Amino acid sequence: MPAPLPLPAPPLPGVDDRWALFLDVDGTLLDFTDHPDQVCVDSRLRELVEDLYGALDGALALVSGRSLDDLDDLFGHPPWAMAGLHGLELRGADGRYRGVHIGASRRSLVRDIANTVAAGLPGVLMEDKGMAVALHCRTSPQQFERLREQVQSVLPSLAGYEMQPGNMVIELKPEGMDKGSAVAALMSAWPFRGRQPVYVGDDLTDEHGFATANLESGLSIRVGSREPSLARYTLPEPAAARAWLFRVLHALKHGALSHAHSSASGGNA
């Protein structure tokens, strides 16, 4: 098969553009760490997202595999819209919550099964996210295929759940929602409605977000080099994504002049 054509760097918003920005968290805004609890949102990043939120009149959302509680802790209970657990939890720009509900006994069954899988695979870490669980192998990447097989083999005992592979992780989550559906749901309401979706993400789960952005004549931006991807633009790593977002903010605040300058100077950082 021929190698895929290299993707271009994303543009900046022009004066007449009305973007709605959808941002994945791990691997996009944040660099990966060995353990999910080791990440931290520094004040510069927090301010950047806050300023983008203001410059876009509120049309900004985080779209993550983390839970809303986790995102609230990381970002300090922000006012912007957020999709957690790949869209299973959704908090709109008006602060209203919509989410899937899974009862305590089901959650505990999923947790028990995931713990058993992790116990049989040295180096695999179980992250309990409530109605979903993540089985991480970042410190033991050689376990990934065995982990995938093990999770596949327990799926029949978990009706209504599906397997979601990601970057050094296999998740077990309730079926029926993904990041693309979350973006579509947010786009149907104020302040997103009528704007152009711009989705930035790195992982397999973000492919759903890219598909929705592409369908709605938006921009799909892959962070990293994972292939294949539906994304039409790329940025090499989270640092480049953050640098591009600073330039987006500048363009939103200062309009066409900075856009022309940024296009002419090229690069992402």
Ligand SMILES: O=P(O)(O)OC[C@H]1O[C@H](O[C@H]2O[C@H](CO)[C@@H](O)[C@H](O)[C@H]2O)[C@H](O)[C@@H](O)[C@@H]1O
């Ligand atoms: O959709 P995202 O915001 O990208 O969240 C996806 C998963 O991110 C976290 O795991 C990933 O980041 C960890 C910290 O860097 C890393 O240790 C792990 O290997 C990555 O898979 C989070 O822990 C998961 O719950 C999210 O689903």
